[in-house]
Amino acid sequence: MSTVLPDQFGHFGRFGGRFMPEALIAPLDELTQAWREAMADPEFTGEFERMLREYIGAPSLLYDATRLSDVAGSRILLKREDLNHTGAHKIRNAIGQALLTKRMGKPRVIAETGAGQHGVATATACAYLGLECVVYMGEVDTERQALNVARMRLLGAEVISVKTGSRTLKDAINEALRDWVASVDKTHYILGTAAGSHPFPAMVRDFVRGIGDEAREQSLALLGKLPDAAVASVGGGSNAIGLFTAFIGDDEVKLYGIEPGGDGFETGRHAATITAGQVGVLHGARSFLLQDEDGQTIESHSISAGLDYPGVGPEHAWLADTGRATYRPITDAEAMEAFRLLSKTEGIIPAIESAHAVAGALDIAKELGPEATILVNLSGRGDKDMDTAATWFGLGGSDE
Amino acid sequence: MSDVVALGKAGVAIRKANDAGRGALIGYLPAGFPSYDGGVDGIKALIDGGVDVVEIGLPYSDPVMDGVTIQRATEVALAGGLRTRDVLSTVEKVAAYSDVPLLVMTYWNPVERYGVDRFAADFAAAGGAGLITPDLIPDEGAEWIAAADKYELDKVFLVSPSSTDARIAMTTANCRGFVYATAVMGVTGARDKPSDLAAPLVARVKSATGLPVGVGLGISNGDQAAGVAAFADAAIVGAALVKALQDGGPAGVRKLTEGLAEGVRREPRAPAVR
Ligand SMILES: Cc1ncc(COP(=O)(O)O)c(C=O)c1O
Numbered sequence: 259m260s261t262v263l264p265d266q267f268g269h270f271g272r273f274g275g276r277f278m279p280e281a282l283i284a285p286l287d288e289l290t291q292a293w294r295e296a297m298a299d300p301e302f303t304g305e306f307e308r309m310l311r312e313y314i315g316a317p318s319l320l321y322d323a324t325r326l327s328d329v330a331g332s333r334i335l336l337k338r339e340d341l342n343h344t345g346a347h348k349i350r351n352a353i354g355q356a357l358l359t360k361r362m363g364k365p366r367v368i369a370e371t372g373a374g375q376h377g378v379a380t381a382t383a384c385a386y387l388g389l390e391c392v393v394y395m396g397e398v399d400t401e402r403q404a405l406n407v408a409r410m411r412l413l414g415a416e417v418i419s420v421k422t423g424s425r426t427l428k429d430a431i432n433e434a435l436r437d438w439v440a441s442v443d444k445t446h447y448i449l450g451t452a453a454g455s456h457p458f459p460a461m462v463r464d465f466v467r468g469i470g471d472e473a474r475e476q477s478l479a480l481l482g483k484l485p486d487a488a489v490a491s492v493g494g495g496s497n498a499i500g501l502f503t504a505f506i507g508d509d510e511v512k513l514y515g516i517e518p519g520g521d522g523f524e525t526g527r528h529a530a531t532i533t534a535g536q537v538g539v540l541h542g543a544r545s546f547l548l549q550d551e552d553g554q555t556i557e558s559h560s561i562s563a564g565l566d567y568p569g570v571g572p573e574h575a576w577l578a579d580t581g582r583a584t585y586r587p588i589t590d591a592e593a594m595e596a597f598r599l600l601s602k603t604e605g606i607i608p609a610i611e612s613a614h615a616v617a618g619a620l621d622i623a624k625e626l627g628p629e630a631t632i633l634v635n636l637s638g639r640g641d642k643d644m645d646t647a648a649t650w651f652g653l654g655g656s657d658e
Numbered sequence: 659m660s661d662v663v664a665l666g667k668a669g670v671a672i673r674k675a676n677d678a679g680r681g682a683l684i685g686y687l688p689a690g691f692p693s694y695d696g697g698v699d700g701i702k703a704l705i706d707g708g709v710d711v712v713e714i715g716l717p718y719s720d721p722v723m724d725g726v727t728i729q730r731a732t733e734v735a736l737a738g739g740l741r742t743r744d745v746l747s748t749v750e751k752v753a754a755y756s757d758v759p760l761l762v763m764t765y766w767n768p769v770e771r772y773g774v775d776r777f778a779a780d781f782a783a784a785g786g787a788g789l790i791t792p793d794l795i796p797d798e799g800a801e802w803i804a805a806a807d808k809y810e811l812d813k814v815f816l817v818s819p820s821s822t823d824a825r826i827a828m829t830t831a832n833c834r835g836f837v838y839a840t841a842v843m844g845v846t847g848a849r850d851k852p853s854d855l856a857a858p859l860v861a862r863v864k865s866a867t868g869l870p871v872g873v874g875l876g877i878s879n880g881d882q883a884a885g886v887a888a889f890a891d892a893a894i895v896g897a898a899l900v901k902a903l904q905d906g907g908p909a910g911v912r913k914l915t916e917g918l919a920e921g922v923r924r925e926p927r928a929p930a931v932r
Contacts, residue, residue, distance in 0.1 A: 280795055280816045281820050281821075282818075283795060399846055422729050423719065436722060436723075436844075441864060536771075540720065
């Protein structure tokens with residue numbers, strides 16, 4: 259089932275496809291072919307696996323979170339993607355696509371970034387493989403995430419601040435696409451999530467699916483069976499599809515995608531694309547998106563910069579449509595409670611993105627009960643979020 | 659499909675110009691810029707200045723094919739509260755003013771959201787001639803193609819220097835009106851020097867179709883328009899006109915349009931290859 263979709267045109271049922279300028283269609287065809295050939299070439303996949311092992315630190319641990327489980331009421335297993343080099347799952351995709359860029363003989367890479375996680379991962383992969391790297395970042399985000407801008411520059415990347423539109427992630431994607439139309443013969447665009455035009459959703463899935471493949475094996479070794487549920491946060495959808503893919507054929511494993519509920523669904527200030535959006539076309543694919551009556555994209559809101567995107571990858575739209583996966587929102591406040599809870603009970607400070615998944619798991623635990631085992635993708639670590647957390651919880655320097 | 663049908667409304671206007679021994683001129687302005695009324699006046703000035711076909715932009719929040727000039731203009735239009743229905747009423751007002759064929763250039767999502775069939779019906783009723791769809795390829799366009807055929811609207815798809823011959827054949831077979839050849843690999847915006855990718859692309863398109871071929875992206879003055887008219891059936895001008903409207907109002911648009919219209923009339927001109 260999981261290997262059948264997308265079809266050769268990149269469709270997941272009525273979702274996906276290619277809504278792109280004609281100028282990029284032939285390059286996308288070439289990319290599709292290069293990716294397919296690479297994935298069938300043991301030399302490429304062997305090199306990718308070697309990099310995952312020796313550079314990233316894969317397989318990441320599967321951690322039995324007993325103290326969190328006591329609070330939650332179900333057994334919670336954490337897939338520790340936060341322990342990867344650069345601190346999140348994003349590096350898997352970045353090195354995969356950077357390796358493919360080398361194979362295609364292109365010397366230059368561009369990327370978009372919101373919080374800076376994907377930008378840092380891409381800058382890292384480019385430093386490691388000797389590629390030129392340009393990262394587009396909305397002006398609002400370069401101000402909110404100044405530390406990651408410095409990290410990218412230190413790694414040798416050029417960071418371009420995008421000053422059009424809402425000056426956030428979606429506009430950084432627009433600007434990267436504009437660059438790509440003009441530079442595609444020498445440049446590969448490393449899109450940072452399992453969204454966009456074919457082949458990106460399927461290609462990114464290939465590079466991140468190790469998360470679930472590893473976790474499936476690790477669960478069998480630890481439990482002697484599969485978990486009852488797998489839970490991940492959903493921004494564009496890469497960490498979630500990375501976790502889900504290995505389990506899609508296992509009907510006994512429930513799949514939950516946790517969307518950023520922001521201030522709450524009622525307020526309209528959220529980024530819960532599947533829960534609250536409508537079907538439409540954005541950034542090259544048909545999926546759910548936050549849009550107004552006229553099809554203009556609505557700005558999203560989330561305390562988590564990595565989840566703050568008004569679109570979502572087409573495979574998630576399809577999984578929601580078919581009912582194979584369930585998507586539900588978690589508010590900023592709920593995510594921050596889970597952020598604190600995990601820090602205090604386990605000594606693990608999660609990314610706020612991942613805290614959404616933990617909060618979702620706490621709710622799901624109430625539904626599934628004490629016999630259940632819930633696998634949670636801890637997609638990243640929280641160092642980048644300490645300013646936000648300090649403000650939220652009032653953890654200032656003086657002791658009053 | 660007979661040649662007359664495939665020519666559509668825009669194609670007939672372009673061929674009329676070609677039959678008079680000149681290139682056709684297609685001018686673009688977005689609806690709602692700098693204001694609703696200002697946009698209508700700007701488009702009327704295009705017509706007064708002598709365009710053969712008008713291209714009205716439907717402002718969109720995520721215009722990935724546009725450079726900064728058109729981005730900023732469409733941002734102004736949206737910030738001013740422009741709605742899709744206001745674009746349709748702009749079409750209606752201009753259609754009442756002139757018989758020049760009116761195409762709307764739109765990213766796909768606003769049409770999909772409005773409802774493809776409903777949009778085609780309302781647009782045809784407003785007097786529109788067809789759509790130019792920069793992020794819809796025929797491969798994904800079945801619903802639009804059906805609606806365009808039902809309401810007899812032109813369907814202008816784009817071809818690019820990167821398009822393979824097979825894609826050019828497929829794309830042109832799905833066009834009615836004309837074929838939009840993007841002269842450069844890049845976004846909209848005035849450029850200093852003409853692209854050397856345009857002429858070979860036009861030649862490839864002409865070997866695939868008898869439809870007129872318009873060349874756009876980067877043309878900003880009469881000399882460049884003359885250069886394009888020497889090998890293409892129509893010169894398409896966008897960002898330079900937006901800038902003219904911004905800097906000089908409708909009078910500025912009219913003046914630039916007249917200069918462009920003079921350019922496409924210069925001799926010598928290669929006869930249209932059919
Ligand atoms: C740690 C972490 N988790 C999750 C996400 C959300 O992205 P995706 O849905 O593609 O996994 C991000 C994005 O920056 C992230 O940094």
